[in-house]
Amino acid sequence: xxxxxxxxxxxxxxxxxxxxxxxxxxxxxxxxxxxxxxxxxxxxxxxxxxxxxxxxxxxxxxxxxxxxxxxxxxxxxxxxxxxxxxxxxxxxxxxxxxxxxxxxxxxxxxxxxxxxxxxxxxxxxxxxxxxxxxxxxxxxxxxxxxxxxxxxxxxxxxxxxxxxxxxxxxxxxxxxxxxxxxxxxxxxxxxxxxxxxxxxxxxxxxxxxxxxxxxxxxxxxxxxxxxxxxxxxxxxxxxxxxxxxxxxxxxxxxxxxxxxxxxxxxxxxxxxxxxxxxxxxxxxxxxxxxxxxxxxxxxxxxxxxxxxxxxxxxxxxxxxxxxxxxx
Amino acid sequence: xxxxxxxxxxxxxxxxxxxxxxxxxxxxxxxxxxxxxxxxxxxxxxxxxxxxxxxxxxxxxxxxxxxxxxxxxxxxxxxxxxxxxxxxxxxxxxxxxxxxxxxxxxxxxxxxxxxxxxxxxxxxxxxxxxxxxxxxxxxxxxxxxxxxxxxxxxxxxxxxxxxxxxxxxxxxxxxxxxxxxxxxxxxxxxxxxxxxxxxxxxxxxxxxxxxxxxxxxxxxxxxxxxxxxxxxxxxxxxxxxxxxxxxxxxxxxxxxxxxxxxxxxxxxxxxxxxxxxxxxxxxxxxxxxxxxxxxxxx
Numbered sequence: 001x002x003x004x005x006x007x008x009x010x011x012x013x014x015x016x017x018x019x020x021x022x023x024x025x026x027x028x029x030x031x032x033x034x035x036x037x038x039x040x041x042x043x044x045x046x047x048x049x050x051x052x053x054x055x056x057x058x059x060x061x062x063x064x065x066x067x068x069x070x071x072x073x074x075x076x077x078x079x080x081x082x083x084x085x086x087x088x089x090x091x092x093x094x095x096x097x098x099x100x101x102x103x104x105x106x107x108x109x110x111x112x113x114x115x116x117x118x119x120x121x122x123x124x125x126x127x128x129x130x131x132x133x134x135x136x137x138x139x140x141x142x143x144x145x146x147x148x149x150x151x152x153x154x155x156x157x158x159x160x161x162x163x164x165x166x167x168x169x170x171x172x173x174x175x176x177x178x179x180x181x182x183x184x185x186x187x188x189x190x191x192x193x194x195x196x197x198x199x200x201x202x203x204x205x206x207x208x209x210x211x212x213x214x215x216x217x218x219x220x221x222x223x224x225x226x227x228x229x230x231x232x233x234x235x236x237x238x239x240x241x242x243x244x245x246x247x248x249x250x251x252x253x254x255x256x257x258x259x260x261x262x263x264x265x266x267x268x269x270x271x272x273x274x275x276x277x278x279x280x281x282x283x284x285x286x287x288x289x290x291x292x293x294x295x296x297x298x299x300x301x302x303x304x305x306x307x308x309x310x311x312x313x314x315x316x317x318x319x320x321x322x323x324x325x326x327x
Numbered sequence: 328x329x330x331x332x333x334x335x336x337x338x339x340x341x342x343x344x345x346x347x348x349x350x351x352x353x354x355x356x357x358x359x360x361x362x363x364x365x366x367x368x369x370x371x372x373x374x375x376x377x378x379x380x381x382x383x384x385x386x387x388x389x390x391x392x393x394x395x396x397x398x399x400x401x402x403x404x405x406x407x408x409x410x411x412x413x414x415x416x417x418x419x420x421x422x423x424x425x426x427x428x429x430x431x432x433x434x435x436x437x438x439x440x441x442x443x444x445x446x447x448x449x450x451x452x453x454x455x456x457x458x459x460x461x462x463x464x465x466x467x468x469x470x471x472x473x474x475x476x477x478x479x480x481x482x483x484x485x486x487x488x489x490x491x492x493x494x495x496x497x498x499x500x501x502x503x504x505x506x507x508x509x510x511x512x513x514x515x516x517x518x519x520x521x522x523x524x525x526x527x528x529x530x531x532x533x534x535x536x537x538x539x540x541x542x543x544x545x546x547x548x549x550x551x552x553x554x555x556x557x558x559x560x561x562x563x564x565x566x567x568x569x570x571x572x573x574x575x576x577x578x579x580x581x582x583x584x585x586x587x588x589x590x591x592x593x594x595x596x597x598x599x600x601x602x603x604x605x606x607x608x609x610x611x612x613x614x615x616x617x618x619x620x621x622x623x624x625x
Contacts, residue, residue: 020465032481141612145553145605147560150579150597157590168587255467262472266561270583280473281565284480296477300468307468 003315010311014304019073021300025293026072030065032289076297082290086283091294094279099298101171102275104187106257106264108195113202114253118246120203121210125245126237128215136207143204148263152197152270159193166193169272194271198263202256206249214245247314254310258303356617363613370606377423386414388421388573399591409578409592410585418578419599425563425574426600429490430556436494437551441501442544448502449509450532456506463499471496472561479567486569493558497551504547508540542618549611553604560600575600 056062063071075082081091124133143151159166172178172186217223218241226236253260268277276295283291347355358364376383399407399415407415448459475492482488512518513536521535560576562568568577575596582592 017465017468021468024465024469028477028481141605141608142601145608146601147557147564147576147597147604149561149564150593150601153579153583153586153590153593153597156586157594161587161590258467258470261470265470265472265476266565269565280476284476285566287480289481292477292480296469296473299470299473303468303470 003312006315007312010308014308017304018301019077021297022073022076023069025076025297026069029289029293081294081297084283084288084291086286086288086291091290094291095276095294095298098274098276098279099302100275101273102261102264102268102277103302104191105194105198105268105273105275106260108191109198109202109264110253110257110260112195112199113206114246114249116199117203117206118210118242118249120207121212121249122214122237122242122245124207124211125214125218128211133211136211140204140208143200146200148197148201149266149270151200152193152267155193155197171274190271194267194273197270198260198267201263202253202260206253209252210245210249213248214241217241217244250310251314254307254314257306257310258299261299261303353617357613360613360616362609363616366606366609366613369602370610373423373603373606374427376420377427380420380423384417384420386417388418389413398589399595407589407591409582410589415578415592415595418573419575419596422573422575422578422596423599425486425569425572426556426559426576426603429486429493429559429574430552432490433493433497433555433559434548434552436490437498437555438501438544438548440494441498442505444498445502445505445507446509446532446537446540449506450513450528450536452510459502460506463502466496467499469496472558475558475562476565476567479562484567484569486572489559489562489568493555493562497554497558501544501547501551504543505540508543509536512536512539546611546615546618549607549614553607553611556600556604556607 053062061068079092081095083089084091084094087094120136120139124130124136127133146154156168160168167190171190172183223236223240226240231239264275265277265280267273268275269281272278276299280292280295282288283295409415409418444459444463448456448463474496475489478492478495479488509532518531518535521531526535559568559574560579563574563576564580564583566577566580568574578596579593582589586593
């Protein structure tokens, strides 16, 4: 019951945040020098002042600021993000086409990072001064300091140039029929390098985090109790310890979602992955403003929804934070 | 324990207690971390190269000096040439300036915004806190790199825009940390004491609380510089930087299509970024150890 009321409150807050993003987009657009009339006229090779006036009127630019803002917000909330200057199709359509690959990449990388990072950290914590622990610390530092696109290139050198076992770019062979088993296997094959590159940064962070929290946990009372009742070391660590060590990792992963999304933008352009990142870069390089703003809005939407989900998941998983409103 | 710079005071009778000056203790702790010391030396060299770099060579980074994608070590070109036949080594030398300068300037903006927002929110609490934290959450929802790409794309790709675009999207972490520190310290007795003698808010914030909140903030400042350098590298790799200024990320971006034939065009500039950021992160670790001796065992 209490959970439900918190959910309602969180959804209300999420909607408010979303409207703030739309207003921010609008303000950003109005700060950009030049307006749509000039852009269109420029593309057409110049236009008379009367025609410019006509264009401004047809786009509602002659109306007062607040009317324009209100129209913009209601339009976006109805899912209308305008029409792309460059691709000449509705931006919403363009985004929906590209969002699947991006989400696939981001969630795969996130899963790899959480699983591998937590495991490394947990193993390292059992012997904090052993060689493995030092290795994890060094790996974490390396993963944290290398530019993500450079890591991607280095993985390409290893897996494509030297070993020759992984494909370089793209997501799937365009001639393969979608939905078939072959199609899924091809996508998985193409997904390995981009998701590993993207995960590298977060494996580094999460192993550090899991190591610290596992070291805390190993000194706690309930671990001592578990040991006292004669459980094997394996059971103590992997059943009682791991479960609690993963909670901070998931919490941080939820908070960092917008960063991982950012990393995906760069990784996508390296591997020519047909997601929102490549679309965003194309749009920016071609000054396709409606598409740019649409992607910015849409990624904020994804982050907000994701945060809402992890917040709720943590509340359900951990009774201690279930009822606190500020967790 | 006996240190030449520590002063010895007799407290009661003949029990001698050595009290170390905090700064000497800090230095002693920092120098215990060998990796951090080496990183500091290495970083100093990198900074010197960035400042003096153009004096070390008479070549122009944009000049075509030899045939394109010549491998390293041949014909006197230490690190080979890029896809247009420009020397990679000279470009890395010049690129150090832009990479470090943009990193430092963007980190400065990040710290100033983060510190202002965090300290006001943490000190005043109440509606100020509520409002500022809402703004912080708002900026956390927008993917930072995407937002800075949009900012650089909508406005002009100049050095100033890039610095501003990085600073304006990355301050939220600093703000949260500063807020937490201020919230903790404002409840301490010496702050109450300062308030009871009638100190103004501004004095309490900047002269009483801030100095005591500095240790974790200095560590974060170091890490922020590293993050800003990586950020700049990503933007210029994507082609969203001043086209007339060489930076490490831009060298990689310029040559990415020739990467399989000429991996050195990507490996060496990337190595420059990696080593620089690694040094900064190690320095950050060293500072952390030095400021929190208790946490050293971790």
